[in-house]
Amino acid sequence: MIFPAPLERGILIRRYKRFLADVTLEDGTGTTVHVPNSGSMLGMNMPGLPVWLSRSADPKRKLPLTLEMVQLPTGLVGVNTMRPNRLAEAAIGDGVIPGLTGYDVIRREVRYDSDSRIDLLLEHPGRAPAYVEVKNVTLSRAPGLAEFPDCVTARGAKHLGALERVVEAGGRAVMLFIAQRGDCDRFVTADDLDPAYGAALRRAEANGVEVLCYGCHLTPETIRLNRPLGRPGATG
Incomplete structure (x- = not known):
């Protein structure tokens, strides 16, 4: 971008x-x-x-x-939470995220799960669509470690429940965390700030929601996804 x-x-x-x-x-x-x-x-x-x-x-x-x-x-x-969706869309279109290749249509803000909107819906003839929720990550309290969320987010937990229901219905659901910072190589949930969200993410992943985490390269002229982040202790 x-x-x-x-x-x-x-x-x-x-x-x-x-x-x-x-x-x-x-x-x-x-x-x-x-x-x-x-x-x-x-x-x-x-x-x-x-x-x-x-x-x-x-x-x-x-x-x-x-x-x-x-x-x-x-x-x-990067603290602008409006940027990650566009960053994700560009990265998916460019094939930067290996797990999200092979889709030729990317739709934004599509209604699903009765009262929610998915950030990105990926579609391709003959394949089940992929529902991709995107979250902006800014917090880092230890060297190299990106964390989410930075405060209690009941809305974030609600989104995870909606993704679980996509999987239950036989679809594909992806939670994509984008750290708009270049100083991190790992990602964890900030369980001390919002233990309910951390528990919800682990439950969603155990129930088939895919979790992807990426970092960015930032300058005053541009931002782009450039590397996956590791997940210490993740079981998914």
Whole structure:
């Protein structure tokens, strides 16, 4: 994924009300920006951190700047939860994820399980469709270790239940975690922050839901999936 224009640099002053942050731009201007992330952004919301922002060309937008990345000592971290679906779609189309090749149609936000929408539905004549749920991973509290979630996510557990029901009905279901950071090579669930989600993921995997985890290469110009992450202790 290539940004339409290089991201702009700033310094984080504070993040508040989940979807807002105050930032100082490089020219010294202070401004409020949109934060497209409903999680806690644990470890990435400290005042003084360098941040990278995209600017919308839409003159009607109240907040033209969007927080895209946070600069940590170990590298860039993508915090925009709107990006992983597009990253996954591009990677699947390019054959970057071996487990998800062989599908010639990728559909977005398809309704399923009565009241849910799957992030990506992969289809090919003569094959059962693959239902792919995508989650953005930003948390890392130990060197090289990506973690999810960064706060309690009842919605995430609900998605896992829907994926289990796809498998029960004879379909294929995939939980794809995308760590928008280049400093991790392993993935685990953050059971101390949300033990229910960790238990739900393990149950879903035991019941046939496939779990895939990938890291990214990030620059202020582009983001792309580039490597699978290991899963210490995984039984699936």
